[in-house]
Amino acid sequence: MSFLNTAVAALLPALAVAQSLQVPVVSLSEGATCGCAQLSSTFGNKTIFSNSTAYATEVIDFWDVRSDLAPACIFEPSSASDVSSALQILAGCGTQFAVRGGGHMNYPGANNINGGVLVSLAALDQNIVDAESQTIDVGPGSRWVDVYDALDEYGLYTIGGRMKTIGVPGLTLIGGFHYFINKYGFTMDNVLSYDVVLGNGTQVVANKTDNFELFWALKGGANNFGLVTNFKLQAYPIANVSITYQNFNESAIEDFIGATVDLVNNDGPELAAGSVITIQYNATTKEVTSFIMGMQEGTESPPSRFDAFSKIPSTSTMNAVMSPKQWHANLDTPNQMFRVQFAHKTMIPDADQLYRIYQGWKDAVDSISDVEGLYPTFVMNIVPKSALSVAKNNGVGNVWGLDDSQSYIIWQFSTGWANAEDDIRMTSWSRSLLDYWHQENQLMGLAHEWLYMGDAGEFQDPYVTFPRENVERMRQVRSDYDPLGVFTRLNWGGFKLSR
Numbered sequence: 275m276s277f278l279n280t281a282v283a284a285l286l287p288a289l290a291v292a293q294s295l296q297v298p299v300v301s302l303s304e305g306a307t308c309g310c311a312q313l314s315s316t317f318g319n320k321t322i323f324s325n326s327t328a329y330a331t332e333v334i335d336f337w338d339v340r341s342d343l344a345p346a347c348i349f350e351p352s353s354a355s356d357v358s359s360a361l362q363i364l365a366g367c368g369t370q371f372a373v374r375g376g377g378h379m380n381y382p383g384a385n386n387i388n389g390g391v392l393v394s395l396a397a398l399d400q401n402i403v404d405a406e407s408q409t410i411d412v413g414p415g416s417r418w419v420d421v422y423d424a425l426d427e428y429g430l431y432t433i434g435g436r437m438k439t440i441g442v443p444g445l446t447l448i449g450g451f452h453y454f455i456n457k458y459g460f461t462m463d464n465v466l467s468y469d470v471v472l473g474n475g476t477q478v479v480a481n482k483t484d485n486f487e488l489f490w491a492l493k494g495g496a497n498n499f500g501l502v503t504n505f506k507l508q509a510y511p512i513a514n515v516s517i518t519y520q521n522f523n524e525s526a527i528e529d530f531i532g533a534t535v536d537l538v539n540n541d542g543p544e545l546a547a548g549s550v551i552t553i554q555y556n557a558t559t560k561e562v563t564s565f566i567m568g569m570q571e572g573t574e575s576p577p578s579r580f581d582a583f584s585k586i587p588s589t590s591t592m593n594a595v596m597s598p599k600q601w602h603a604n605l606d607t608p609n610q611m612f613r614v615q616f617a618h619k620t621m622i623p624d625a626d627q628l629y630r631i632y633q634g635w636k637d638a639v640d641s642i643s644d645v646e647g648l649y650p651t652f653v654m655n656i657v658p659k660s661a662l663s664v665a666k667n668n669g670v671g672n673v674w675g676l677d678d679s680q681s682y683i684i685w686q687f688s689t690g691w692a693n694a695e696d697d698i699r700m701t702s703w704s705r706s707l708l709d710y711w712h713q714e715n716q717l718m719g720l721a722h723e724w725l726y727m728g729d730a731g732e733f734q735d736p737y738v739t740f741p742r743e744n745v746e747r748m749r750q751v752r753s754d755y756d757p758l759g760v761f762t763r764l765n766w767g768g769f770k771l772s773r
């Protein structure tokens with residue numbers, strides 16, 4: 275293997291344009307043996323093996339228990355140049371590898387690998403604020419709470435994850451739903467520049483003036499092009515947010531769904547406001563509960579954008595004004611609580627049909643009530659059309675290519691359970707239920723095909739729902755920037771653009 279490594283290293287300057295070169299085709303174990311040995315000899319204790327306690331901590335640093343796998347070794351870079359050297363080693367050895375940012379993408383193989391190399395980005399956790407330009411440079415080892423903490427000192431805020439510990443890189447590379455998308459667009463629309471290490475080790479900057487095609491492709495195109503070592507994000511002077519947290523029981527569900535449709539249809543960009551909206555059903559006690567966490571820019575309390583919810587009798591309501599940092603500090607979603615299957619579809623907002631889908635979901639949950647540790651949640655993510663106007667009008671766009679003439683609601687099943695024996699059953703359950711109701715929506719003219727990677731199950735393919743010309747454009751970017759296919763053949767986990 276060392277001869278291939280030397281050969282690849284010698285060719286490095288030419289690789290960016292050499293379309294036909296490929297990394298060596300070797301077995302998983304041969305590639306891993308070569309990669310781990312070279313990483314270990316080059317980087318010493320930044321490469322850890324299964325005999326260390328650090329390894330034991332790293333292999334469970336995932337949100338979903340299903341993501342816990344057994345890599346041959348774990349590499350922990352602390353600089354972009356470490357990443358560059360490591361990628362040259364991995365490409366030269368033909369080593370299969372996975373990359374983990376915050377570890378929240380919840381299916382096996384998205385961010386971990388059995389028998390290959392796991393690249394853990396935790397040490398690349400810079401958060402550097404430039405108060406004058408109102409920007410922040412963020413490393414891919416950061417969680418959103420770190421970003422909000424760093425900005426707080428300057429009365430600034432940005433458009434990232436809604437919960438506390440979600441990772442920055444995964445969310446930013448797939449789109450990014452924040453509360454304030456209705457005014458500021460998605461997280462990807464707020465990235466001014468990316469530092470990227472390509473599959474051949476070359477370090478490039480992608481922004482409006484340099485490597486524009488790569489800049490565009492990274493806005494929703496995920497992990498197909500390179501490893502991002504820094505995101506420069508736009509920040510905004512938002513020192514206070516007005517929160518409403520309202521809980522409801524089953525008698526309120528129809529009105530609750532109606533209020534959700536009201537919100538998406540009336541969430542215009544003049545006032546930044548958005549939500550997390552979920553319904554939970556306990557199939558043992560037969561109890562239904564739901565809640566909205568609403569957040570609005572400024573100090574008006576209760577926040578008026580959520581009036582449609584406030585009119586419904588709740589079981590409890592909390593309204594408060596606080597800094598974004600204080601709000602996010604409360605929103606923990608601890609690692610390793612469940613095995614979880616996400617599954618979703620998109621539709622044109624229609625309260626009656628959404629209520630029917632909710633009822634169908636609840637009935638279907640009853641049919642799996644014997645599953646141990648069952649934790650079923652029905653989630654509604656709103657996409658007001660003004661959120662789509664941002665990319666349409668910013669001179670860059672993004673890979674989704676969604677028009678801003680229509681608002682949407684993503685309806686999602688997030689289903690937790692306890693035991694591996696139920697994995698196949700739970701996926702099959704989610705899938706068939708999803709397809710049935712999506713077909714109903716198709717027949718009623720309410721379906722939209724677009725899928726969001728952050729809410730998708732591993733059996734769903736978001737890329738086939740993007741405009742064909744955008745897919746072809748991403749494929750071109752991939753062959754221009756990763757002609758070796760390092761991020762397709764060797765780093766094959768996650769949502770991947772087809773060959």
Ligand SMILES: Cc1cc2nc3c(=O)[nH]c(=O)nc-3n(C[C@H](O)[C@H](O)[C@H](O)COP(=O)(O)OP(=O)(O)OC[C@H]3O[C@@H](n4cnc5c(N)ncnc54)[C@H](O)[C@@H]3O)c2cc1C
Nearest residue numbers: 375376377378379436441443444445450451497502728768
């Ligand atoms: C509890 C929970 C709450 C969520 N809330 C939201 C929300 O509010 N808004 C929203 O939009 N989404 C949300 N999501 C979805 C979330 O955005 C995705 O799971 C996202 O991938 C998480 O980012 P991460 O860095 O933690 O992911 P990881 O699992 O670490 O990575 C995700 C993918 O990106 C790749 N990757 C990671 N870092 C890099 C890098 N630097 N360069 C190239 N590729 C990289 C990984 O290899 C992997 O394939 C939520 C998910 C969970 C589980």
